[in-house]
Amino acid sequence: MSKSASPEGGYEAGSYWSKRLAADFNLVGVGYRALGQRFNRWQYRAYLRNLERAQKRFGFDLGAASLLECGFGTGFFLDYYHRKGNRDFAGVDLTKISVQRVKEKYPEADLRCADLGAGPVDFGRRFEVVTAFAVLLHITDDEHFRTAVANICAHADEFVLISDVFPKERFAARGKSHYVLRAHAEYAGQLALHGFEILGTEPIFVLLSTPGPAHRWWFYLWSAVLYVFCLSEFTGHLFGALLYWLDGLLIRLFGAGSSTRLSVARRRSLRGPRAKEGNKKAPANGGLIPRKGS
Numbered sequence: 337m338s339k340s341a342s343p344e345g346g347y348e349a350g351s352y353w354s355k356r357l358a359a360d361f362n363l364v365g366v367g368y369r370a371l372g373q374r375f376n377r378w379q380y381r382a383y384l385r386n387l388e389r390a391q392k393r394f395g396f397d398l399g400a401a402s403l404l405e406c407g408f409g410t411g412f413f414l415d416y417y418h419r420k421g422n423r424d425f426a427g428v429d430l431t432k433i434s435v436q437r438v439k440e441k442y443p444e445a446d447l448r449c450a451d452l453g454a455g456p457v458d459f460g461r462r463f464e465v466v467t468a469f470a471v472l473l474h475i476t477d478d479e480h481f482r483t484a485v486a487n488i489c490a491h492a493d494e495f496v497l498i499s500d501v502f503p504k505e506r507f508a509a510r511g512k513s514h515y516v517l518r519a520h521a522e523y524a525g526q527l528a529l530h531g532f533e534i535l536g537t538e539p540i541f542v543l544l545s546t547p548g549p550a551h552r553w554w555f556y557l558w559s560a561v562l563y564v565f566c567l568s569e570f571t572g573h574l575f576g577a578l579l580y581w582l583d584g585l586l587i588r589l590f591g592a593g594s595s596t597r598l599s600v601a602r603r604r605s606l607r608g609p610r611a612k613e614g615n616k617k618a619p620a621n622g623g624l625i626p627r628k629g630s
Contacts, residue, residue, distance in 0.1 A: 349474065350451070352514060354431045357409070361437060366409040368545075371566040378576030379544050382583055383469070383499075384416055386598065389587075390538040394600045396495050398422065401464035404491050406452060406484075407471035411438035418442070428457060452487045453480030459491055466492040469499045470596070472523075473515045476508075481518070482526060489530035496532055496601040498523065499540060507549040517549060523599060532601040539593035542586045543579045547594040554594075 357365045363376040371379075391397060399420025408414055408427040411434075417425050426446040429435055435449045450457045453475045466488050475481045488496055502520040524534050546562070547554050566572035587593065 349514075350430055354433060357431055357433050361410055361433065363410065363412065366412070370563055372569050372572040374569045375562075375566045375572035375576040378573075378580045379541065380412055382544050382580055383540055385584065386538055386540050386587065387416075390497075390598055390600060393538065394495075394535055394602075396465055396600075398465065401495075402493075404428070404459065404463040404466045406466065406468040406488060408438060408447070409434055411441060413467065413469060414438065414442060414445070426459060426463070428452060428459075451480075452484040453477065455483065457487050462491055462493040464493050465495045465497065467497040469497070469598075472498060473500050473517055476513065476516045485523075485526045486530060489527065489532055492532070492603065494603055496527065497598060498601070499596055499598045501548045501595065502537070502597055502599065503548045505549075520599065527601045531604050533604050534599055534601045536600060538598045538600070539587050539591070539595075540598055541595040542583045542593035544576070544583050545595040 356369075359365065360369075362373060363380055364373050367376040367379060387398065398417050399422050401422070401424075403417060403422060403425040405413055405417075405425060405427040408429050411427075414425060414427060423444075426448075427438070428448045428450050429438075430449070430451055432449050435447050439445070439447050446459065448457070448459075468484075468488055472481060472484060475484050488498075500523070501517045502523065503517050504519060506519055506522065507517040508515075520534075520537070527534060543558070546559050549555065562575075565575040583593075
């Protein structure tokens, strides 16, 4: 889940993610570093399990839809789309190393290096589905965040999929300059400006990741538990397998979680019976809202 972001408070996104991926071009590089490779694999496996649930619930098919992946990182989700039979996908990522490495695997795909928050990004077409998994929380500057959402919506014909923690209130952790957790209402407002309405959310993690900031005491306790059980790859694997099973059970029973969720939005003009209108050409300016004074 490589991230597009903007510099703020000493955090320069391009440098930050390039260094991480140069050191670990794998799930550790884009996931939870301290928890190890094998635990991260269980987390990403849970991601795919719940993406499957979301597709059945909301009526989209990541194996058949034309698709743009924002922040594709190591290409984990592109691999998933490809395994499902999808051959019409493109991607944009902030880091050159991601584009270079993933392009070796998918030479026919339109993969670009660009910052979604810096200005218009134009693929010259729209896609049935545009995804941004754990990407927008790493855009810490609000103007860049709004620009990134505009770019995403400008390229989406039908669905926009965004994953984040979505707390009730905005949250920025002390000493953590590389992410800002924005409220679900803030996302809904920005998407609405571009003609999209959130249909609902699907839980991604319950116990496999730390809970949102509203559960502060649980956040610190569970963070400590995760780090202790993931001190080695072997124990991380065993603990990850257990939590993967428990997460699946809890989501089936309660259909909710206090950690990362997937939010599914759809273009308002397509509410009701599904309407497929092909790949429309994206606006030349990337669909951006004019800046004040422009």
